[in-house]
Amino acid sequence: MSATPLLPRVQLTQRVRFEAAHRLVSPRLDLEQNLQVYGKCARPGGHGHNYEVEVTLRGPLDPTTGMLMGRKEFREAVERAVVEPCDHRNLNDVVSEITTGENLARIFFEWVARELPPHLEIMRLRVYETPRNVFEAYGGDPPTTP
Ligand SMILES: [Zn+2]
Structure with missing residues (x-):
């Protein structure tokens, strides 16, 4: 048993949306191979998605505000990034x-991290390419006390 008191972990999540085009194509593959690997997503001309990006923060509560970070400040940081x-x-x-x-x-995780105060960390960042295709990047676990 550890004598260290367990602190509750508090998290805050924000979700933003954007619309963008893309095309999945690896420069290491020819067109036929790209179509085999990525299917329709490799078709020349590209296609679009309504992306959603969800960022979950973890960190110490501000005792004055009772929040991890102001909602507006958080939203603006994710929108900027x-x-x-x-x-x-x-x-x-x-x-x-x-x-x-x-x-x-992975890339959005790095971009958002640069916009946040240093005492807050991203626990998880999700990219919803479609409602069924969801991708996640995770932050490292905080150091544990023996
Ligand atoms: Zn796509």
């Missing part, structure tokens, strides 16, 4: 990597 650069754009022009949901989750 993700919506501003991506909305009504072709994601293949915005990021230099293949625009899979996996990569977008």
